[in-house]
Amino acid sequence: MKIARIAAYRVDLPLNEGSYRWSGGKSVDVFDCTIIRVETDAGIVGHGEVCPLGPFYLPAYAEGVRAGIAELGPHLLGEDPTQLGRLNRIMDAALKGHPYVKSGLDIACWDILGQVAGLPVCTLLGGRYGEAVTLYRAISQAEPDAMAESVAGYRRQGYRRFQLKVGGDPDVDVARIKAVAALLGPGEVLVADANTGWLMHEAARVVRGVRDVDVYIEQPCPGYEECLSIRRRTDHPFVLDESVDGLDMLLRGRADGAMDVVNLKISKLGGLTKTRQARDLCVAMGVAMTLEDSWGGDVATAAIAHLAHSTPEEFRFTATDFNSYVTVDTADGAPRRVDGRMAASTSPGLGITPRMEVLGDPKVDLS
Numbered sequence: 168m169k170i171a172r173i174a175a176y177r178v179d180l181p182l183n184e185g186s187y188r189w190s191g192g193k194s195v196d197v198f199d200c201t202i203i204r205v206e207t208d209a210g211i212v213g214h215g216e217v218c219p220l221g222p223f224y225l226p227a228y229a230e231g232v233r234a235g236i237a238e239l240g241p242h243l244l245g246e247d248p249t250q251l252g253r254l255n256r257i258m259d260a261a262l263k264g265h266p267y268v269k270s271g272l273d274i275a276c277w278d279i280l281g282q283v284a285g286l287p288v289c290t291l292l293g294g295r296y297g298e299a300v301t302l303y304r305a306i307s308q309a310e311p312d313a314m315a316e317s318v319a320g321y322r323r324q325g326y327r328r329f330q331l332k333v334g335g336d337p338d339v340d341v342a343r344i345k346a347v348a349a350l351l352g353p354g355e356v357l358v359a360d361a362n363t364g365w366l367m368h369e370a371a372r373v374v375r376g377v378r379d380v381d382v383y384i385e386q387p388c389p390g391y392e393e394c395l396s397i398r399r400r401t402d403h404p405f406v407l408d409e410s411v412d413g414l415d416m417l418l419r420g421r422a423d424g425a426m427d428v429v430n431l432k433i434s435k436l437g438g439l440t441k442t443r444q445a446r447d448l449c450v451a452m453g454v455a456m457t458l459e460d461s462w463g464g465d466v467a468t469a470a471i472a473h474l475a476h477s478t479p480e481e482f483r484f485t486a487t488d489f490n491s492y493v494t495v496d497t498a499d500g501a502p503r504r505v506d507g508r509m510a511a512s513t514s515p516g517l518g519i520t521p522r523m524e525v526l527g528d529p530k531v532d533l534s
């Protein structure tokens with residue numbers, strides 16, 4: 168089987184809440200996502216999705232996905248999409264770095280492999296653990312009372328895990344964490360994600376200010392060394408996200424005892440092939456995970472569901488149903504949240520069918 172055509176479509180995904188805000192005054196109103204379609208000479212078609220959280224979150228931007236696919240795609244035409252390890256080596260040889268560009272192509276080829284095998288992607292990634300995957304809800308940064316109100320609303324929808332966007336003024340952040348913690352009960356989980364927003368002296372004040380609150384601290388500072396410094400002066404469970412972009416950082420974090428949980432985003436690591444490798448290493452090291460992506464719609468959410476559902480349950484800290492944050496449906500068959508949880512499709516591949524009328528004309532079309 169050979170790759171006969173690669174196309175990339177741009178879809179704008181407006182947010183239900185109007186906007187999403189996090190540290191440093193950063194915000195997004197409409198996400199620019201790219202859906203990648205890989206067609207084969209056997210008539211089997213696979214899809215992937217990449218959606219950066221704006222151009223200022225990770226080293227990734229929306230137009231870069233399409234530009235990268237135009238650069239990389241010609242190297243993949245004529246190659247066998249079912250040989251995922253081989254395909255990733257070809258991508259890495261043709262384009263240095265740029266993991267987010269490769270992610271959507273890799274996901275689309277997993278979708279093809281699943282259809283060829285007649286198996287859902289989660290089975291190919293290791294199996295299906297449990298009935299469903301527990302989700303968290305990200306709470307956009309706002310005043311403490313507004314964030315507590317938002318948590319109360321999403322709690323009524325069935326969520327039991329919440330990730331507060333902090334990383335602002337330390338005194339306000341302490342108030343945000345305390346306002347939300349007061350609402351929560353047994354079995355509920357609270358994470359304060361600073362998204363690199365604090366300097367060390369600010370992070371030190373916040374962790375001291377919430378010393379008696381049951382809260383996880385996620386990526387307080389920009390650099391790994393600064394995070395490690397905060398980690399060593401707090402007994403809160405600790406999550407690393409932006410600092411962990413591959414196996415080297417996982418091994419370093421393990422050696423330093425730098426984290427209890429890591430956040431693995433599919434496009435940050437370069438696709439399902441590489442995220443599975445990182446996931447399996449975390450399982451071997453006893454590190455729990457948030458399994459997700461930077462953002463996305465139905466296709467990205469399907470990929471997250473397969474990755475998370477194939478991860479042993481005790482290692483699944485949280486996952487994300489990004490398709491419930493946005494107003495546009497891009498595919499049929501994508502996971503839908505029920506009572507704060509979602510499940511991977513049992514159909515072959517990702518189990519989704521894109522709505523071509525929503526995708527429109529391709530921005531990149533290679534054959």
Ligand SMILES: [Mg+2]
Pocket residue numbers: 360362385386408409430
């Ligand atoms: Mg995070």
